[in-house]
Amino acid sequence: MAVRIRVRLRTREGREEATIALVNSGFESDTPQILLPMTLARRLGLWDKVLVEGRIQLFGTVAGPTRLYILPSSIYVSIIEDDYETTPVLSDAVISEIEREVLISDYLAGSLGIIVEDFRNGVWRISGDPNGRARRSYRPQYW
Numbered sequence: 717m718a719v720r721i722r723v724r725l726r727t728r729e730g731r732e733e734a735t736i737a738l739v740n741s742g743f744e745s746d747t748p749q750i751l752l753p754m755t756l757a758r759r760l761g762l763w764d765k766v767l768v769e770g771r772i773q774l775f776g777t778v779a780g781p782t783r784l785y786i787l788p789s790s791i792y793v794s795i796i797e798d799d800y801e802t803t804p805v806l807s808d809a810v811i812s813e814i815e816r817e818v819l820i821s822d823y824l825a826g827s828l829g830i831i832v833e834d835f836r837n838g839v840w841r842i843s844g845d846p847n848g849r850a851r852r853s854y855r856p857q858y859w
Contacts, residue, residue: 717835717836717837717838717853718739718853719738719739719830719839719840720736720737720738720739720838720854720855721736721737721739721795721820721830721840721853722735722736722737722795722796722854723735723736723750723793723794723796723818723820724792724793724795724796724801725750725752725791725793726791726792726794727760727761727762727790727791727792728790728791731759731760731761733759734796735756735818735857735859736818736855736856737817737819738818738819738820738856739820739825739832739840740819740822741822741825741832742822743821743822744821744822744823745808745821745823747807747808747823748805748807748821748823748824748827749786749807749808749809749810749823750793750808750810750819750820751784751811751819752791752809752812752818752859753811753812753858753859754812754859755859756818756859757811762787762791762809762811763811765787765790766785769787770786770787770811771785771788772785772786773785773786775810782812782814784810784811785810785811786808786810786811787809789807789808790808790809791806791807791808791809792806792807793805793824793828794828795829795842797842797851800842802828805824805827805828807824807827816858816859817856817857817858829843829844830842830843831845833850838852838853839852839853
């Protein structure tokens, strides 16, 4: 199992979507970044902005380099749980034509206050949760 959380994504234009995102500590970034599958990016209206406001960047992956599209500071991300919603974090949208799951970078995970207790069993919490509070991973959502 892995750590997957429920997030709310909101563009600067106000388009919104709730989805499940994989916390990926191997997705290292120098800014808060969230990787969006092309289908979700289109639904949020971000793909149309790529050619005008975005840039193309090569990312190293386990399968080798891949081309991704980046829209800097284009999307707000917050964790949504039944009992709590975090303050939204302005993030870069990284758009993939290949990936089918939403991925949270290490930087964004830290900015959202995600504390992983156990990757293997999908146990995590939010910074500020009382000691002993354990949250469980969600099932994957593919786009």
